[in-house]
Amino acid sequence: MSRVLIIGCGGVAQVAIAKCCQNSDTFKEIMIASRTKSKCDEVKARWENETSTIITTAQVDADKTEEVVALIKSYNPDVVLNVALPYQDLTIMDACLECGVHYVDTANYEPEDTDDPEWRAIYEKRCKDLGFSAYFDYSWQWAYQEKFEKAGLTALCGTGFDPGVTSVFCAYAKKHYFDRIDTIDILDCNGGDHGYAFATNFNPEINLREVSAPGSYMEDGKWIEIPPMAIKREYDFPEVGMKDMYLLHHEEIEALGRNMPEVKRIRFFMTFGQSYLTHMKCLENVGMLSTTPIEFEGQQIVPIQFLKALLPDPASLGPRTVGKTNIGCIFTGVKDGKEKTLYIYNVCDHQECYREVGSQAISYTTGVPAMIGTALVAEGLWKKPGVFTTDEFDPDPYMEMLNKWGLPWVVDENPVLVD
Ligand code: NDP
Numbered sequence: 001m002s003r004v005l006i007i008g009c010g011g012v013a014q015v016a017i018a019k020c021c022q023n024s025d026t027f028k029e030i031m032i033a034s035r036t037k038s039k040c041d042e043v044k045a046r047w048e049n050e051t052s053t054i055i056t057t058a059q060v061d062a063d064k065t066e067e068v069v070a071l072i073k074s075y076n077p078d079v080v081l082n083v084a085l086p087y088q089d090l091t092i093m094d095a096c097l098e099c100g101v102h103y104v105d106t107a108n109y110e111p112e113d114t115d116d117p118e119w120r121a122i123y124e125k126r127c128k129d130l131g132f133s134a135y136f137d138y139s140w141q142w143a144y145q146e147k148f149e150k151a152g153l154t155a156l157c158g159t160g161f162d163p164g165v166t167s168v169f170c171a172y173a174k175k176h177y178f179d180r181i182d183t184i185d186i187l188d189c190n191g192g193d194h195g196y197a198f199a200t201n202f203n204p205e206i207n208l209r210e211v212s213a214p215g216s217y218m219e220d221g222k223w224i225e226i227p228p229m230a231i232k233r234e235y236d237f238p239e240v241g242m243k244d245m246y247l248l249h250h251e252e253i254e255a256l257g258r259n260m261p262e263v264k265r266i267r268f269f270m271t272f273g274q275s276y277l278t279h280m281k282c283l284e285n286v287g288m289l290s291t292t293p294i295e296f297e298g299q300q301i302v303p304i305q306f307l308k309a310l311l312p313d314p315a316s317l318g319p320r321t322v323g324k325t326n327i328g329c330i331f332t333g334v335k336d337g338k339e340k341t342l343y344i345y346n347v348c349d350h351q352e353c354y355r356e357v358g359s360q361a362i363s364y365t366t367g368v369p370a371m372i373g374t375a376l377v378a379e380g381l382w383k384k385p386g387v388f389t390t391d392e393f394d395p396d397p398y399m400e401m402l403n404k405w406g407l408p409w410v411v412d413e414n415p416v417l418v419d
Contacts, residue, residue: 001028002378005077005101007062007092008084009034009043011202011315011359012106012160015367016083016374017043018357019405021051026375031075033058034084046358062088068095077101081374083367085203086136087112093144093155102153102383104374106160106366107206108251110136114291131223132216134249135209138258138389145387155387159373160366161327161346162188162268163252165407167391168398169329169344170256175395177342181263181333184256185418189271191240192323192350192361198279199312201362205304208289212280216249217267218257225249229277233269233418237326238410239347245269255389269418283307314363321350321360330415343415346407356406365407372401 004020006013009032020027030053032040040057048055060071062084072080072095082092082105089109096103111119114135127133141157148155158164166186174181190201200207216225231247250268257266283289288307293300328345346365353364373390376382382393390398402409 002026002078003029003076004374004378005031005033005072005075005080007033007060007068007080007082007088009036009039010083011363012366012370013083014043014315015353015357015359015363016081016370017367018047018359019368019371020374021047021053021055023371023375023405024051024053026379027053029054029056031056031058031071031077033060033071035059035061062092065091065094065098068092069098072096072099072101079104079374079378081105081370083370086110086206090140093141096153096155097144097147097151100151100153102377103148103155104159104370104377105157106164106370108136108138108158108163109140110206110209112291132214132225132249134213134216136251138251138254141387149386152385154377154383154385156373156377156382157387157389158251158255159369159390161369161407162186162250163255164366164369164373164390165346165402166327166329167252167256167389168395168402169409170260170331171391171393172395172399173329173331173342173344174260178331178333178335178340181260181331183265183332184263184267185330186250186252186266186268187235187237187245187326187328187330187345187418188269189235189237189240189243189245189326190362191237191243191271192321192325194312194317194321194360196312196320197275199317200314201317201360202314202366204308204311204314205291208280208283208304208307209291211248211270211272212284212289213249215247216253217247217265218253219265221257221261235269235418236416237271238345238412240324240326243271244273245271252389252391256391259389259391267418315359318350318354318358318360318363321354324349325361325365327365328409330417332417341413341415341417343412344409345412346402346409348407368405368407369402372398372405375401
């Protein structure tokens, strides 16, 4: 029985909260704290009569460590679940360390201001040393390893679907199906249709930054970077059908490359429709994806934040989105001296998610694992001092909980491979 502070109240948080309320045996009490308190109050009102979980709400600016510290001290949680934005990862980790509380999140740190010269110097050195240029990377959070270890606290990073479940699939394949894994292809397919010409399924700023960046993959322990969308494949996804998918940089490649160095090649592919790509290219070409503030009629405006204000709120896509997602991992390797292939995936139906918790499947497939990771840390099943990703724990209890809490998975031992 635990008490959890949930920071953030957007699309992903709202699913995580709904799932905590369903799992009231574990989540005895939760506090929802975010920048806009009225959203927290609305979500509390939505669930409080359907759960025995006691819900309280608060306002917090999680960019300010001192505000998070004061809130943690007043609420005294066992774990903090950060489902705000990756910009707040470090301030919240600092607060957890100061207060002696475990930390969980769904996305690795990236700075809000990528023009900050102090951050940029470290970033540029990392690009040169490691060979990938994404704004997000684990180095910032792995740097907290010693601090969390000394404090006897667990920081569980990236317990969404990808990263999160995909890395658990890798640990599960390694534990139960392979003596040696040679290649991992992570395939993220959204076959959903929301009927808008252009919208993003989660925070537009984070989503568009990720997608417009160069792609990269790991081969023989080294990063290989390619121009955005330069590698395209087609794949016939179970229960979704044939889709175009593109190789992207993605954060679990970094953690898996470190934790499973024997794997020769790790790639990540995501499906995109032509309309999405055309809109994104156009927005990029006119400067709307820029994070550098511009002066407009006497005001400072960050173009991508202005774009976010124009686009549909991802949390509002739920009622309109039809179709399914299919996210999973294809493995090749060796078992008992024989070559082996394996595909583990989950299929999630947008409308079923909406009927259950009022959200589309992208928020659902992230919010459910956020709850699961938090529950495992809170219950002590996934607890060790330091900073870890989801591939570094026993995958079995997590896999069981996926089946129980709405994301059942399928194992196919004869999949079509990606060339
Ligand atoms: P949203 O933009 O919908 O929600 C973000 C929430 O954080 C909002 O409630 C926002 O408040 C709040 N917030 C922002 N800044 C602050 C701050 N300084 N202090 C307190 N609260 C703040 O994002 P999503 O729900 O789509 O995404 C949440 C997280 O999940 C992101 O980190 C994203 O990268 C991650 N994610 C991970 C995935 C995975 O599979 N691993 C997939 C999809 C998302 P306000 O309401 O005032 O704006």
